[in-house]
Amino acid sequence: MAPSDKVTPEVLWAQRSSDSDAEKNYIFLTISVPDVPPKALQLDLKPTGLSFTGTSDSKKTTYHLEIEFFAEIDVENSKTHHTPANIQLVLRKKDLKEEYWPRLLKDKAKVHYLRTDFDKWVDEDEQNEAPEDDYLNQFGGGMGEDGGFGGIDFSKLGGGAGGMPGMEGMGAEGADDEEDDDEDDDEDMPDLEEDDKEASTDKGKGKA
Numbered sequence: 001m002a003p004s005d006k007v008t009p010e011v012l013w014a015q016r017s018s019d020s021d022a023e024k025n026y027i028f029l030t031i032s033v034p035d036v037p038p039k040a041l042q043l044d045l046k047p048t049g050l051s052f053t054g055t056s057d058s059k060k061t062t063y064h065l066e067i068e069f070f071a072e073i074d075v076e077n078s079k080t081h082h083t084p085a086n087i088q089l090v091l092r093k094k095d096l097k098e099e100y101w102p103r104l105l106k107d108k109a110k111v112h113y114l115r116t117d118f119d120k121w122v123d124e125d126e127q128n129e130a131p132e133d134d135y136l137n138q139f140g141g142g143m144g145e146d147g148g149f150g151g152i153d154f155s156k157l158g159g160g161a162g163g164m165p166g167m168e169g170m171g172a173e174g175a176d177d178e179e180d181d182d183e184d185d186d187e188d189m190p191d192l193e194e195d196d197k198e199a200s201t202d203k204g205k206g207k208a
Contacts, residue, residue, distance in 0.1 A: 005061070005062065006053075006062050006063065006064040007061050007062065007063050007064070008063070008064065008065060008112075008113045009031050009032050009033045009052075009063045009065055009113065010031075010032040010113050010115065011029065011030065011031055011032070011065065011067075011113055011114050011115070012029070012030040012032070012115050012116070012117035013027060013028065013029050013030070013104045013114070013115075013116065013117055014027075014028045014116065014117040014118075014119075014120035014121040014122075015027045015028065015093075015100055015101060015121075016028075016122070016127055017093070017097060017098055017099060017100050017101075017124065017127070018096060018098070019096050019097055019098040020096065021096075022074075022077070022092060022096060023092075025092065025093045025096055025097070026078075026090050026091060026092045026093060027069075027073065027089075027090070027091040027093065027101070027104065028088075028089075028090055028091075028117065028120050029088070029089040029090075029091060029104075030086050030087070030088050030089075030117060031052060031063075031065060031086055031087040031088075031089075032085070032086050033052075033054050033056065033063045033086060033087060034056060034058070034059065034084065034085050034086070035056045035057050035058040035059065035084060036054035036055060036056050036057075036063065036087075037057060038082060040054055040055045040056075040057070041053065041054030041055075041087075042054070043080070043087070045075055045078065045080075045089075045091075046075065047072040047073055047074070047075055047094065048068055048069060048072055049066070049067050049068035049069050049106075050065070050066070050067060050069075050089075051065070051066045052064070052065040052066075052087065053065075054087075065113075067104075067105055068105060068106040068107070069091075069104065069105065069106060070101045070102065070103055070104060070105060070106055071093065071094065071095060071101060072093075072094040072095070073091040073092060073093060073094055074092040074093070074094045077092045078090060078091045078092050099124070100124045
């Protein structure tokens with residue numbers, strides 16, 4: 001595949017909500033882009049959405065993603081973590097609400113690249129009983145601390161600067177395809193996941 005060909009990466013998401021604690025009111029987003037070095041990516045994170053473009057050294061593939069969020073996020077208190085396999089983001093929701101977002105994207109239409117992150121998902125009515133989110137530790141603890149993209153911050157990536165040049169019209173069609181997949185997944189699998197956890201807990205109590 002030529003580097004000029006753009007591929008939409010797989011995106012996984014989960015969330016937590018709170019009407020009183022901003023650090024427990026966030027979206028966890030993972031963009032699967034293997035072997036994309038910091039020097040070969042551009043990220044524009046805005047309150048209403050994000051744009052990402054990055055080129056994989058090994059696959060010679062250019063990934064592009066442009067999405068619009070269901071509601072606004074607090075960019076300054078959101079964090080990123082860059083690994084050889086993906087870009088991980090903890091996006092703090094701007095509005096403190098007990099209710100979950102019904103979906104990640106503004107549009108309800110399905111998109112093929114978006115999936116629920118079942119490893120991190122907890123049902124809304126069970127999140128207070130869920131264990132602490134250990135994966136947040138890789139972001140340096142609380143989301144309000146200075147963090148970021150292997151030393152690259154949003155200001156250097158053009159975050160909040162109104163979008164990447166030439167990218168304004170890209171990805172809109174994909175965003176129109178979005179959401180029902182997520183809603184279906186969210187209704188089914190997380191419940192099964194919690195049942196499994198309860199079963200494991202019961203077994204552990206029996207052995208004790």
